[in-house]
Amino acid sequence: MVEALRPGPGSYFADGTVGGGGHAAALLRASGPGGRLAGCDRDGMAVEAAKARLSEFAGRFEIRQGNYAELAEWVEAGSCDGVLLDLGVSSAQLDLAERGFSFQEDGPLDMRMDQRQELTAARLVNETDADALAEIFWRYGNQEQSRRMARAIAREREARPIERTRQLAELIEKISPRMGRKTHPATRIFQALRMAVNDEIGSLQRGLEAAMKILKPGGRLAVITFHSVEDRVVKEFGRRLSRDYESPGEEDVPELRRPRPALARWVWRRGLKAGEAETRENPRSRSAQCRVLEKLKI
Numbered sequence: 662m663v664e665a666l667r668p669g670p671g672s673y674f675a676d677g678t679v680g681g682g683g684h685a686a687a688l689l690r691a692s693g694p695g696g697r698l699a700g701c702d703r704d705g706m707a708v709e710a711a712k713a714r715l716s717e718f719a720g721r722f723e724i725r726q727g728n729y730a731e732l733a734e735w736v737e738a739g740s741c742d743g744v745l746l747d748l749g750v751s752s753a754q755l756d757l758a759e760r761g762f763s764f765q766e767d768g769p770l771d772m773r774m775d776q777r778q779e780l781t782a783a784r785l786v787n788e789t790d791a792d793a794l795a796e797i798f799w800r801y802g803n804q805e806q807s808r809r810m811a812r813a814i815a816r817e818r819e820a821r822p823i824e825r826t827r828q829l830a831e832l833i834e835k836i837s838p839r840m841g842r843k844t845h846p847a848t849r850i851f852q853a854l855r856m857a858v859n860d861e862i863g864s865l866q867r868g869l870e871a872a873m874k875i876l877k878p879g880g881r882l883a884v885i886t887f888h889s890v891e892d893r894v895v896k897e898f899g900r901r902l903s904r905d906y907e908s909p910g911e912e913d914v915p916e917l918r919r920p921r922p923a924l925a926r927w928v929w930r931r932g933l934k935a936g937e938a939e940t941r942e943n944p945r946s947r948s949a950q951c952r953v954l955e956k957l958k959i
């Protein structure tokens with residue numbers, strides 16, 4: 662991150678996923694004594710943890726609980742040298758069974774990053790009709806047997822509500838036995854539910870736009886993704902901004918292109934991955950990739 666965002670004396674950063682404050686601390690240290698940071702996280706527990714971790718930099722940061730999609734509402738337009746988004750869940754969230762993100766240990770089917778929100782994974786699983794559930798599993802989990810899984814869930818919940826993480830994982834395992842596979846068959850279902858509960862793709866799309874607004878020309882946006890569904894959104898965003906034309910609608914139809922200067926350039930277009938030493942020390946970094954874009958002066 663430090664290499665990607667090049668902190669200098671007095672740099673100003675926005676960290677949209679401040680989590681435990683690890684990246685924020687590195688950026689503040691590397692931009693001291695005048696560097697500043699605006700940070701947010703949807704998770705109130707993360708906000709408290711980050712404030713404690715960053716106490717040595719008191720006076721140089723402001724941290725709020727909130728969605729990074731709303732960063733441009735409180736961080737001044739054109740003010741940041743760098744913006745960081747480190748997507749997904751944190752180890753602190755995964756490792757706490759009560760948060761319901763993991764089925765390694767039993768917990769309530771919750772998965773809310775912001776616990777002030779009403780929608781939980783249990784509500785989604787018990788109240789969404791089978792077709793819409795299948796769509797979530799397909800779209801956010803690339804789950805091949807999405808319809809079968811959704812129908813089995815709909816049958817099960819008629820007998821009793823599905824309220825616990827192990828209960829759901831065991832049901833999925835019954836429909837799709839593991840048979841020597843390395844990853845548990847429920848992994849993609851849990852990923853898909855988590856993304857739907859937290860509207861992660863909607864937040865990412867709005868967050869990338871917000872990041873571009875608050876960056877200075879020449880400022881950099883670094884995004885760390887953990888799976889192909891979110892990575893595709895970042896790649897497509899970068900591709901669109903680095904073109905010297907715009908196309909109306911979803912499709913890029915050559916006849917409809919309108920010329921305009923490129924708004925950004927790729928610094929790391931091909932995602933940078935963790936090396937062997939880092940994955941050994943931190944196995945969860947295995948699936949992470951970092952892409953970096955620079956806002957252009959126009």
Ligand SMILES: C[S@@+](CC[C@H](N)C(=O)[O-])C[C@H]1O[C@@H](n2cnc3c(N)ncnc32)[C@H](O)[C@@H]1O
Pocket residue numbers: 677678679680681682683684685701702703704707727728729730747748749750751752774864865
């Ligand atoms: C991988 S962790 C970040 C770890 C952090 N970079 C660090 O150094 O400790 C991801 C964090 O992003 C938060 N998060 C996910 N989506 C968010 C969103 N749309 N807005 C704000 N925070 C979000 C999660 O609550 C979680 O704490």
